[in-house]
Amino acid sequence: MTITTGAPLAQVSPTALAWGFLTGGVIGTSLAAFVVGLVIDRTPLIVTGVALAAAYALLVFLAGRPRRAREAAxxxxxxxxxxxxxxxxxxxxxxxxxxxxxxxxxxxxxxxxxxxxxxxxxxxxxxxxxxxxxxxxxxxxxxxxxxxxxxxxxxxxxxxxxARIDRASGPVLLSAPPNGSGGGFLTLLGVLLGAAAVVLLFRADLFDQDSTARRPAQQPSVSITSSTSTVTSASGTVTLGPGRSMLDDGELRRAVGSLTEDGDRGTDRGTDRGADRGTERGGAALTVVVEERTLSVVFVPSDSRAPGFDPDSLPYDRVPALVREARTTLGVDSPRSWRLTAKGATGSLTLRVAVTGPGGSAWLEADGRGEVVRRGPAR
Known part of the structure; x- marks a missing residue:
């Protein structure tokens, strides 16, 4: 056997190229799944990214056992x-x-x-x-x-x-032949394609969160309606445009203010302009219901003795934290929606935040200061 340091580079086999592309695809897919899962708060996606990498590492180990056995023999x-x-x-x-x-x-x-x-x-x-x-x-x-x-x-x-051995002539050192640029290119291509596939698959969740965080606040569209002539209470509703959330900084406070800023407390707040309902809207509220893009307030009629609460007394600064705590600590996997309901019928203000996901729902209850007092487990 003659060994020469200037021997031609070994050709890369199609199998090695395929393994390189597959390895790059798994790396890109698992890494992108892990990162995207963290960004959009999807625990199953994070676990999938880790499990995919671990399963592929095991596959590579098992596939290489025959070659290692042949080399050892x-x-x-x-x-x-x-x-x-x-x-x-x-x-x-x-x-x-x-x-x-x-x-x-x-x-x-x-x-x-x-x-x-x-x-x-x-x-x-x-x-x-x-x-x-x-x-x-x-x-x-x-x-x-x-x-x-x-x-x-x-x-x-x-x-x-x-023995007496002369040094080999020339400065060249013998080393393993490089795999060539083709294998490295296919591996890089696999990484890019795997990552792009995950990002495209979850692009709606990624870009929706990004637009919600970056889009400037706009004035909410306010729709104030009263009940029919046989109902003695009035309600107000605020619906936000696409890409906005009641959890955005100051959004909920502005929405409530748009429903309560007309006139003084306890006076006529206005009626439906399309018909004379004979019902006045007072400053106290019976219930306040908040969802991602909507706010609904049921006011105490001016001629009613029912207990109510001042909507401005809501702990606005605590609402985003309460929703975040309900989404992450109540055991609901991949929560899709949430609802906050504020009531004061018993004389003291209570807030209940409910979250719902594919596997069930759960809730937590807070007092007027926004401090959690009770929790309802996922079911």
């Missing part, structure tokens, strides 16, 4: 080598990593130069000086994977003691 080649140079990485009391440049002289092949790193005991460093002859082993098909034999057989130890 091949007896290594043994040869003599001379140390051209050595460099210890750090000073320790036991084994120290040492980088060697060796000239390996096989019995039936041309000598070649190779660089190898191996841990050597500090006490044995004097036996590994430049110019010393060693016994080495390497796989016959991978001569660059040289390993220094620490305890050679008596036969090879005797040969090393009396």
């Amino acid at each position: 091949v007896a290594p080649s043994t040869a003599l080598a001379v140390i051209e140079s050595r460099e210890a990485f750090k000073d320790v009391e036991s084994d120290v990593p040492v980088r060697f440049v060796l000239t390996v002289a096989p019995d039936a092949a041309r000598a070649y130069r190779v660089e190898v790193s191996q841990a050597i005991n500090v006490a044995e460093l004097p036996d590994h000086r430049p110019g010393g002859v060693l016994v080495v082993e390497y796989p016959p098909d991978r001569p660059w994977q040289v390993r220094i034999v620490k305890r050679p057989t008596p036969h090879w130890e005797e040969r090393a003691a009396g």
Whole structure:
């Protein structure tokens, strides 16, 4: 066998190219799934990303077992080598990593130069000086994977003691042939395609959250309606435009204010302009219901003695935190919707936040200061 340092590069097999593309696809898909799951708060997507990477790693390990078994079954080649140079990485009391440049002289092949790193005991460093002859082993098909034999057989130890080896000519070091640019390109292409597939699949959730966070606040559209002539109460409704949320900074306070700013408390708040309903809207509210883009207020009729509460007394600053706590701590997987209901019929203000997901719903209850007092588990 003749070893030359200038041999042509090994051709990459179609199987290796396919494995490279598949590996890139799995990396891009699992990483994108993990990141997107964190952004849109989807626990199943996060778990899927981690599980996909773990399953593929196991598949690669199992698929490589036959090749590793074949390589282990091949007896290594043994040869003599001379140390051209050595460099210890750090000073320790036991084994120290040492980088060697060796000239390996096989019995039936041309000598070649190779660089190898191996841990050597500090006490044995004097036996590994430049110019010393060693016994080495390497796989016959991978001569660059040289390993220094620490305890050679008596036969090879005797040969090393009396051998004189000239250094290989030229500065070139033998190393593993590169895989070529084709394999790296396909791996990168797989990463990009895998990541793009996940982003496109969940683009609605990603871009909806981004537009909700960045879109400037607009004036809400207000629709104030009264009940029919036989009903003694009035209600107000505010509906926000697309891309906006009642949880945006100051949005809920502005929406409530748009329904209660007409006139003084306890006076006529206005009636339906399309018909004379004979009902007046007072300043106190019976209930306030808040959802993602809608607000509904039922007011206490001016001629009623029913207890109510001032809508301006709602703990506006605590509402986003209460909704976030309900979505993340009540055990509802992938919550799709939420509703906050404020009531004061018992004389004290209470707030209930309910969240609903594919697997059920749950709720928490807070007092007038926005402090959680009770929780209802997912069911």
